[in-house]
Amino acid sequence: MKQSSDILLSLKNISKSYNCADSDLSVLNNFSLKIDRGEFVSILGPSGCGKSTLLKICSSMIQQESGTVKISGQIVNSPDKSRVLMLQDDNQLFPWLTVEKNIAFPTNSFDSIRRESDLPNLLEMAGLSNYSDYYPHQLSGGMKKRTALARALAGDPEILLMDEPFGSLDPKIKIKLQDFLLEIWGKYGMTVLFVTHDINEAIRLGQRIIIMSDSGDIVCDEKKSLSEKSTLYEDVFFKLYRKYYSLLTGIGHQ
Amino acid sequence: MKYLSNRILNKIFERFMWIGLLVLIWIIAVLLGDFSPLILPSPYKVLQALLKGFTEGILGKQILISIVLVFAGMSIGTLIALAFLFLAVSSRMGDSLVTTLTAVFHPLAGIALLPVVILWFGTGALSIIFIIIHSVVWPMVTNLLMGYRSIPEPYKIVGRNYQLSSFKMFFNITLPGSFPYILAGLKISWARAWRALISAEMIFGAVFGSGGVGWFIFSKRVFMDTPGMFAGIVVVIIIGVLIEDFVFGVIESRTVRRWGMSL
Numbered sequence: 001m002k003q004s005s006d007i008l009l010s011l012k013n014i015s016k017s018y019n020c021a022d023s024d025l026s027v028l029n030n031f032s033l034k035i036d037r038g039e040f041v042s043i044l045g046p047s048g049c050g051k052s053t054l055l056k057i058c059s060s061m062i063q064q065e066s067g068t069v070k071i072s073g074q075i076v077n078s079p080d081k082s083r084v085l086m087l088q089d090d091n092q093l094f095p096w097l098t099v100e101k102n103i104a105f106p107t108n109s110f111d112s113i114r115r116e117s118d119l120p121n122l123l124e125m126a127g128l129s130n131y132s133d134y135y136p137h138q139l140s141g142g143m144k145k146r147t148a149l150a151r152a153l154a155g156d157p158e159i160l161l162m163d164e165p166f167g168s169l170d171p172k173i174k175i176k177l178q179d180f181l182l183e184i185w186g187k188y189g190m191t192v193l194f195v196t197h198d199i200n201e202a203i204r205l206g207q208r209i210i211i212m213s214d215s216g217d218i219v220c221d222e223k224k225s226l227s228e229k230s231t232l233y234e235d236v237f238f239k240l241y242r243k244y245y246s247l248l249t250g251i252g253h254q
Numbered sequence: 255m256k257y258l259s260n261r262i263l264n265k266i267f268e269r270f271m272w273i274g275l276l277v278l279i280w281i282i283a284v285l286l287g288d289f290s291p292l293i294l295p296s297p298y299k300v301l302q303a304l305l306k307g308f309t310e311g312i313l314g315k316q317i318l319i320s321i322v323l324v325f326a327g328m329s330i331g332t333l334i335a336l337a338f339l340f341l342a343v344s345s346r347m348g349d350s351l352v353t354t355l356t357a358v359f360h361p362l363a364g365i366a367l368l369p370v371v372i373l374w375f376g377t378g379a380l381s382i383i384f385i386i387i388h389s390v391v392w393p394m395v396t397n398l399l400m401g402y403r404s405i406p407e408p409y410k411i412v413g414r415n416y417q418l419s420s421f422k423m424f425f426n427i428t429l430p431g432s433f434p435y436i437l438a439g440l441k442i443s444w445a446r447a448w449r450a451l452i453s454a455e456m457i458f459g460a461v462f463g464s465g466g467v468g469w470f471i472f473s474k475r476v477f478m479d480t481p482g483m484f485a486g487i488v489v490v491i492i493i494g495v496l497i498e499d500f501v502f503g504v505i506e507s508r509t510v511r512r513w514g515m516s517l
Contacts, residue, residue, distance in 0.1 A: 061411060061415075078417075079414045079415050079417065080415075080417055081416055081417060083415075084415060085411060085415055087408050087411065092408040092412055094409065094412075094427075094430070094431075095514055095515050096431075096433065096509070096513045096515065105416070135512065136514070137513065
């Protein structure tokens with residue numbers, strides 16, 4: 001039995017529908033979920049199952065029609081700096097600010113959430129020390145992602161809500177960024193909800209894997225049964241891959 | 255840096271090349287055509303009239319007056335346009351009001367307003383500034399609104415995520431995010447303001463005692479001083495090109511080009 005104090009994010013009976021062509025399309029229906037503090041949760045599911053909607057509701061960027069979102073037991077209704085939403089788009093970075101100023105944006109917007117002195121550390125950790133005065137359009141795709149991650153960290157969030165952040169990258173850069181994300185997760189210990197279409201990525205990153213059906217229900221929610229050192233090439237990894245693949249494709253063809 | 259300066263040098267060279275070609279055609283037309291100097295004076299006569307305007311006349315002062323008037327009108331017009339933008343983005347009713355005002359007044363030529371403006375403000379500098387403001391505000395508002403609406407949703411999400419106040423959202427995200435459109439709006443507004451100014455000056459006469467460049471051209475017409483008229487036109491063109499190339503060129507290379515946000 002979980003101690004209630006471990007639970008950071010709690011969604012209860014969330015429902016959300018969109019109005020499409022004069023009819024309501026329900027994406028989440030009485031959806032409930034609890035996430036522990038410090039967990040890294042991968043969320044897989046077919047397109048349109050409500051994964052992105054779920055993240056937007058968690059960040060209060062959109063409002064649910066019914067149900068409650070609680071952070072540390074408190075109901076939340078409006079966006080705040082403790083829950084940073086990261087979208088797939090590269091253009092979340094501001095083109096008119098340099099890398100350094102983009103990363104410092106959360107600290108300038110507030111009364112220094114994370115100390116200014118952390119900025120050089122963030123730049124260094126993201127491997128961007130030599131690019132601090134570059135503008136986003138001068139960076140590669142991977143560097144943009146690292147800048148966006150460093151900016152998200154500068155605000156010292158409790159929860160990172162990531163919507164397919166590495167979707168458009170080539171596999172080599174993707175793996176590097178996954179390692180980078182795991183490294184900062186290990187260092188800062190924030191809670192991560194990571195939405196992806198990539199089963200490999202979900203297994204590699206998540207401590208806990210959630211699979212949603214295309215009706216928006218949870219069909220699998222389990223702790224990853226892999227050792228820390230398991231790699232993409234081990235049998236146990238493939239077993240998990242096959243299991244999730246069949247769950248996902250089975251759902252997709254229903 | 256070297257690339258930038260080479261680019262600017264190339265641009266200046268090309269400008270001079272084309273202008274030189276036009277002057278050459280002008281000279282050939284004067285030499286070969288049997289035009290009366292009262293219809294088409296030679297570039298040399300125009301240059302002489304230009305120098306005379308500075309040395310014997312008060313062309314320098316008139317240029318200064320025109321520039322002061324246009325910048326006063328543009329500054330006030332831009333501030334009004336920004337206030338309209340703020341109003342339009344703050345509420346749905348505000349948006350509806352600004353959109354309606356723009357639809358009503360944008361097609362209205364400044365020159366059509368002149369009789370009413372003379373009734374209201376007389377024929378002084380105030381009337382000229384009013385006409386310039388009118389010619390600046392509406393294209394500026396249209397561009398600002400277009401810029402605001404083109405700001406990608408993710409920028410706004412970041413702003414909301416960090417709980418920016420409406421004020422900070424406006425200055426930290428809306429303004430820089432729509433800057434390419436603001437700059438385009440400024441360029442269009444400048445061209446319209448400069449034209450409106452010259453037309454208004456020709457009609458209102460000698461504001462501030464001596465009048466501006468428009469009045470210089472008009473007074474030369476009264477005395478049938480064709481080289482003088484051409485000299486006035488040359489001044490209007492030179493100021494227009496200088497502002498376009500140097501003022502806007504520099505702003506553009508330091509902002510939207512540097513940011514990779516060129517339209």
